[in-house]
Amino acid sequence: MPYERRLIAIAGTSGSGKGTVIASLKERHPEFVYPVSLTTRAPRPGEIDGVTYHFVTEDAFLRAAEQGELLEWAVNHEKEYYGMLKKPVEDALAAEKTVVREMSLAGIVTLRKTPLAEQLYAIFLIPPSEEVMRARILKRSALPEEEVTRRLATAKKEIEMASICDVSILAEEGKQAEIYALVEGAIRRSASSHL
DSSP states (O other): OOOOOOEEEEEEOTTSOHHHHHHHHHHHOTTSBOOOOEEOSOOOTTOOBTTTBEEOOHHHHHHHHHTTOEEEEEEETTTEEEEEEHHHHHHHHHTTOOEEEEOOHHHHHHHTTSGGGGGEEEEEEEOSOHHHHHHHHHHHSOOOHHHHHHHHHHHHHHHHHGGGSSEEEEOOTTOHHHHHHHHHHHHHHHHHHTO
16 A cells, blocks of 8 residues: 655654654655754764754744744754754655654644644654663763753653654664554555545
8 A cells, every 4th residue: 555645753852762763764764755954953973964954053043934944943952943844844745755754842733733734643752761861862962961951851841741742652672663663554544544
């Protein structure tokens, strides 16, 4: 059965494994579209501008938002802007392709109020414990304790809001197959509902 177009949002706390899930999906489903987002944060080691994110200044980001170039955007951890460019997503969906993107809960709330809401399927990843979350955050890059504490506090708020997603899953090691099944199941249900 061919895949119906879908907009799949992978959301979750810092250290929940969103990037790992998306990297695995890219290998499993290269036919999906994985749009590159804008962010004002600095690149981490190994990240490439235009591949991992479009790394831009705050002025450039806000200008894109004001000119209507962003489908959704939010401020994460009270200081960094992240946003989804509108054109690549709309073009992919118009071509009946599946779009997979990491998204904030604020972005999901925004998209639930747009015509794309019918195509949106949101999965929220929850880390198995605060200790695991802390270890994953610090594994990515060395951060001051103040920043780690802020991310952990944000994570608690996000977990409380997780019900805005279609499904939540505990992001433990070895759960990738369940996550693939959620994504693929959502797309197949969409396809069958349009037959």
